[in-house]
Amino acid sequence: MSYSYAAILKGGPNTGNAQKLFAFLNRAQIAAGFTQATGYLGPNTHQLQYLPPEWIPLLTIDPKNTLKVLPEDSAWLAAKRLDGKTNADHLQERWLAWRAQ
Structure with missing residues (x-):
């Protein structure tokens, strides 16, 4: 999970409307639509009731x-490993090798 x-x-020219936008985007039905369109989840777990049932077991x-x-x-x-690569680079290499099998 990332x-x-x-x-x-703070003090922006449209703070009130920005807060309203965030509230709107976090409504369960709207959040579900966003998830379906982008694959990104919001924090509102009530969106599960608006998502296709086959998606639910796949979601965090x-x-x-x-x-x-x-x-x-x-x-x-x-972080760098002893071989000079980052752990992210190492994981990426392992993932690509696994997929190539």
Whole structure:
């Protein structure tokens, strides 16, 4: 699991409307539409009721999956290995080798 962030600038020219937009985007039905269109999940677990049933077991926000999810460790991914590659590079190489089999 990796994190996505969005922010509203303090003192921005349209802060109130930006807050309304975030509230709108996090409505369950709207969040489900966003997930279907982009593949990205929002934090609203109520969107599950608006998603195709076959999607639910594949999503990190499915209550059956929450204990299986591991948060991304960006510091570990960026760390250099003894061979000079990052852990992310090493994982990418392993993934590509596995897929090529």
